[in-house]
Amino acid sequence: MKAKGTSGVQFSIIISILVTILLMMLLLLFATRHLLDSGFEFIEDVHASKPSDWLQLPPIFNYTQKYLELIAQNGSKPCHNIATKKVQLFGFPDFKEGDTYVKINTGEIHTLLLVAFDDLDQKRCAGGDYFETEISGSNWKSRAPVFDLQDGSYKILLQMHPSFAGVYRFRVILGFSNFHGLHRRPQQWFRNETVVDMHIEFVNEEHDSSGVIHLPRLNQCTKEDFQLDSWLGRWVSFGHNPSCSVDKRGRFRCLDAKARCSDPWCRGPIAALESNGWVYSAHCAFRIFTQDDAWRCLNKKWIFFWGDSNHVDTIRNFLNFVLGFENILEVSRRFDATYYRHPSQYVRITSMFNGHSNTSQNHEGLYSLHDDAYRERIAEFFREGTAPDAIIMNSGLHDGVYWKHLYQFVEGADKAVEFWTSLLNGLQGSKPRVVYRTTITTAGWARAASFNPHKMEIFNNIIVEKLKKANLLWGVVDGFDLTYPWHFDHNCSDGVHYGKPPAAVQWYGQLGHQYFVDLMLVHILMHALCVS
Ligand SMILES: *[C@@H]1O[C@H](CO)[C@@H](O)[C@H](O)[C@H]1NC(C)=O
Ligand SMILES: *[C@@H]1O[C@H](CO)[C@@H](O)[C@H](O)[C@H]1NC(C)=O
Ligand SMILES: *[C@@H]1O[C@H](CO)[C@@H](O)[C@H](O)[C@H]1NC(C)=O
Numbered sequence: 001m002k003a004k005g006t007s008g009v010q011f012s013i014i015i016s017i018l019v020t021i022l023l024m025m026l027l028l029l030f031a032t033r034h035l036l037d038s039g040f041e042f043i044e045d046v047h048a049s050k051p052s053d054w055l056q057l058p059p060i061f062n063y064t065q066k067y068l069e070l071i072a073q074n075g076s077k078p079c080h081n082i083a084t085k086k087v088q089l090f091g092f093p094d095f096k097e098g099d100t101y102v103k104i105n106t107g108e109i110h111t112l113l114l115v116a117f118d119d120l121d122q123k124r125c126a127g128g129d130y131f132e133t134e135i136s137g138s139n140w141k142s143r144a145p146v147f148d149l150q151d152g153s154y155k156i157l158l159q160m161h162p163s164f165a166g167v168y169r170f171r172v173i174l175g176f177s178n179f180h181g182l183h184r185r186p187q188q189w190f191r192n193e194t195v196v197d198m199h200i201e202f203v204n205e206e207h208d209s210s211g212v213i214h215l216p217r218l219n220q221c222t223k224e225d226f227q228l229d230s231w232l233g234r235w236v237s238f239g240h241n242p243s244c245s246v247d248k249r250g251r252f253r254c255l256d257a258k259a260r261c262s263d264p265w266c267r268g269p270i271a272a273l274e275s276n277g278w279v280y281s282a283h284c285a286f287r288i289f290t291q292d293d294a295w296r297c298l299n300k301k302w303i304f305f306w307g308d309s310n311h312v313d314t315i316r317n318f319l320n321f322v323l324g325f326e327n328i329l330e331v332s333r334r335f336d337a338t339y340y341r342h343p344s345q346y347v348r349i350t351s352m353f354n355g356h357s358n359t360s361q362n363h364e365g366l367y368s369l370h371d372d373a374y375r376e377r378i379a380e381f382f383r384e385g386t387a388p389d390a391i392i393m394n395s396g397l398h399d400g401v402y403w404k405h406l407y408q409f410v411e412g413a414d415k416a417v418e419f420w421t422s423l424l425n426g427l428q429g430s431k432p433r434v435v436y437r438t439t440i441t442t443a444g445w446a447r448a449a450s451f452n453p454h455k456m457e458i459f460n461n462i463i464v465e466k467l468k469k470a471n472l473l474w475g476v477v478d479g480f481d482l483t484y485p486w487h488f489d490h491n492c493s494d495g496v497h498y499g500k501p502p503a504a505v506q507w508y509g510q511l512g513h514q515y516f517v518d519l520m521l522v523h524i525l526m527h528a529l530c531v532s
C-alpha cells in the first residue's frame with residue numbers, strides 16, 4: 001500500500017478508506033498524550049493558528065540534550081530494532097470526482113501525518129527515520145518540513161503562496177531509517193526509497209467574504225531576521241529564458257542585465273545571480289547587490305572566514321561575481337589578502353580552512369582546533385590593533401567523517417565554542433559581527449555519505465544551539481535550507497560543492513553546471529554584512 005504513482009487517483013482511494021478509521025484512532029491516541037514531551041517541538045495545532053501566517057520552523061530549544069538522550073536510548077526497546085517497510089500518508093482532503101489531482105488551498109498551512117509500518121503491517125513505535133521532501137514545479141521549489149513524533153509517525157507541513165497556485169510534484173523519500181544516517185560510514189544503510197510521489201493542485205479558493213487567503217508581504221531582511229535559528233524558504237523563478245544555455249566560459253548569462261527582481265521575492269538585478277530567474281527567499285527577502293552597492297558597504301572592511309572548502313568557493317565567487325575581480329581563478333584554503341579596486345577602495349579577506357589543521361588534508365572539522373599551531377594561527381589575527389569587522393563561520397562536512405559518535409561531536413562543538421568565546425571575549429575594541437552559516441544539504445551520491453543530510457541537519461542544530469547559548473552569534477544564515485531544494489541530483493552540485501567555478505566542460509552527463517545556489521549565498525552573506 002505504498003503511496004506512489006503520479007495520478008493520485010489510486011492514492012486517494014486508499015486514503016478515503018483508511019483515513020476515517022486510522023486518523024480517528026491516531027487523533028484519539030494523540031489527544032491522550034503530550035506530544036511536546038516527545039522531545040521535539042513542532043507547531044502545535046496548526047489548523048487553529050491564523051491561516052495567513054508563513055510557515056516557520058520553531059526555535060531550537062534544548063536540542064542537544066534531547067538528541068543525546070534519544071540516541072542513548074536508541075536500541076533499548078524492541079521497537080528500535082524494527083525497520084520501516086512502508087508508509088501511509090493521512091490528511092489530504094477527499095479526492096473529488098472529476099479532479100485530476102488532490103486539491104488543497106494556497107495560503108493555509110496543511111498538516112499531513114506520515115505513519116511508518118513494519119513488514120507485518122504493524123505501526124512502528126519508535127522514530128528516527130529521515131524523510132527528505134520536495135514540492136517542486138517549474139517556478140517553485142521548497143521542502144516540506146518533517147517533525148518526528150517519536151512514535152513511528154511524522155508530521156509534515158505544506159504551504160503554497162497564493163501567487164503560485166498550480167500543480168506541483170510532491171515527493172517524500174526515506175533516506176535513512178532508525179537514525180542510521182548518524183553512523184560514521186552510513187552508506188550501507190541508505191534506503192533512498194521514494195515512499196510518496198504524487199501531484200498536488202494548490203488552488204486559490206475564495207472564502208465567503210474575505211476572498212482568497214493572503215500571506216503577509218515578505219519584507220527585506222532586517223537584523224532581527226538573522227536571529228532565527230533555522231529557515232524555511234523557497235526558490236521561485238521569474239522571467240525564465242527557455243533558450244538560454246551555457247556560454248564558452250561556462251556562464252549562464254540568460255537574462256537582460258537590467259532585469260530587476262520581482263517584488264517581493266528579492267531586490268536588485270536578478271540577472272546577477274546567473275540563475276535564469278531562480279531566486280531564494282526565506283521569512284524575509286534578500287538584496288541582490290550591484291558591484292557599486294557591494295563596494296559601498298564593504299570598503300575598508302575586514303572579513304574573516306573560518307570554514308570548509310565551500311567557503312573557499314564562496315570567497316572566490318564573491319571576488320569574481322560581486323566585487324569584480326573576474327581574473328582571480330582560485331583562492332587557497334588559507335590566506336590573508338587585501339583586494340584593491342582603487343587605492344582608496346579595498347577589502348581585506350582572511351580565510352582559515354577548518355577541514356583539517358593541515359591545509360593539504362581533510363576530515364577533521366571542529367577537531368582541527370586540537371592542533372596548537374593551528375589555534376595559534378587563528379588567534380594571531382585577533383591580537384592585531386583592530387579585530388575583523390565580521391567573521392563568517394561554518395563546519396560540518398568534515399565533522400561528518402571525523403566524529404564516530406554524536407556525543408563526541410557534541411564535545412568537539414563545546415571545545416570549539418570555548419575557543420571562540422575566549423578569543424572574542426578577549427578583544428579590547430569593537431567586536432566582529434559573527435555569522436554562522438549552516439552546512440549545505442549534500443547532494444546526489446553524498447545523500448548517502450558520512451556527511452548526509454540526516455546527520456548534517458542534526459549537527460547544524462547542535463552547533464547553532466551552542467554558539468547562541470554562548471552569546472557569540474550576531475546571526476545565522478541557513479545554508480542547509482538554501483541548498484535543500486537542489487540536493488536530489490547533480491544539476492547544481494558535485495555532491496559537496498554548490499559553488500564550483502563556471503566551466504564549459506562535461507558535468508554529470510551535461511555541458512556546464514549551475515553555480516547560482518552558491519552565488520545566492522554570496523548575496524545573502526553580503527546582505528547579512530551590510531544590514532544596519
Ligand atoms: C531538556 O531535555 C532533557 C532531555 O529530554 C530533559 O531531561 C530536560 O528536562 C530538558 N530541559 C528543559 C529546560 O526543558
Ligand atoms: C539505533 O538502534 C538501532 C536498533 O538497535 C540500530 O540498528 C541503529 O544502528 C542505532 N542507530 C545508531 C545511530 O546508533
Ligand atoms: C601536511 O600534510 C602533508 C600531506 O600529508 C604533509 O606532507 C605535510 O608534512 C604536513 N604538514 C605539516 C605541517 O604537518
Ligand SMILES: *[C@@H]1O[C@H](CO)[C@@H](O)[C@H](O)[C@H]1NC(C)=O
Nearest residue numbers: 190192193444445446447448
Ligand atoms: C537514489 O535513487 C535515485 C532514483 O532512484 C537514483 O537516481 C540515485 O542514484 C540514488 N542515489 C544513491 C546515492 O544511491
Ligand SMILES: *[C@@H]1O[C@H](CO)[C@@H](O)[C@H](O)[C@H]1NC(C)=O
Nearest residue numbers: 485486488489490491492510
Ligand atoms: C537536472 O537536469 C536534468 C537534465 O538536464 C533535467 O532533466 C532535470 O529536470 C534537472 N533537475 C532539476 C531539479 O532541475
